[in-house]
Amino acid sequence: MQSLLLSAVLIIVGFQVALIGLVADVISNNRKLIEDLLYRVRRIELATTDPAEAVTSASDQTEVAAIPSKGAPWHVPSRRR
Numbered sequence: 001m002q003s004l005l006l007s008a009v010l011i012i013v014g015f016q017v018a019l020i021g022l023v024a025d026v027i028s029n030n031r032k033l034i035e036d037l038l039y040r041v042r043r044i045e046l047a048t049t050d051p052a053e054a055v056t057s058a059s060d061q062t063e064v065a066a067i068p069s070k071g072a073p074w075h076v077p078s079r080r081r
Helices: 002-047 051-057
Strands: none
Touching: none
8 A cells, every 4th residue: 555655656746847847848948039039139229220210120120030049148249330
């Protein structure tokens, strides 16, 4: 009887660990998507002089969608004048 109870508890704990692992993986992928989105938004904002213009012209800039992510979301290329 004790071994049956122990095995049931261990199966439940194993299932919970597997679910926590899946949730952690989904959170990781979500974080990567948000970092990429933040990088692209900052790049669009720096490409324009007026921040209000960046919102309206974001859909017009098709070349921005093809820009690959450069890693850290806070790294934004400097503008040269």
